[in-house]
Amino acid sequence: MDAQLPAVDAWIADALAALPGAVTVPYPDWGSQTFQVGGKHFGRLGTAPGGERIVTLKGDPDVNSSLVQRYAAVTPGYYANKRLWISIAIDEASVPRELVLEALESAYAIVRASLPKRVQAELE
Structure with a gap:
């Protein structure tokens, strides 16, 4: 693995392992690790311009907006659609780990x- 890619913390890896078909795929071009299911991205672990580690996750626009307003360490998705994705500074103490996992x-x-129903069925 490329030394420049951020390591996936054990607590995140454990959460991913519990999700059927979820995989972590290195994405060296972006200096990140992507989280995928059925070949589609649902998250990415990387570094923000300020150097902090962030996880960028797809979400419901209303929930995303609420989280951005509630937590300074949650911002609209870095290098992503700002409505559909949020970035969370995972090393920031003000953000509960449970929030990241949810x-x-x-x-x-x-x-x-x-995903197509056939692909969803294969994930069981």
Whole structure:
């Protein structure tokens, strides 16, 4: 693995392992690790311009807006659609780990639901 890619923390890796068909795919061109299901991205672990580690996750626009307003460490998606994606500074103490895990599971569910029924069935 490329040393420049951020390492996926054990607590995130454990959460991903519990999601059927979820995989982590290195994305060296972006200096990130992507989270995918059925070949579609639902998240990305990378670094923001300020150097902090962020996880960028797909989400419901209303929930995303609420999280951005509530937490300074949650911003509209970095290098992503600002309505559909949020970036969370995962090393920021003000952001509960549970919030990150819930957002990760939600992102997975959104993308999994958009996959063809045949692909969804193969993930069981």
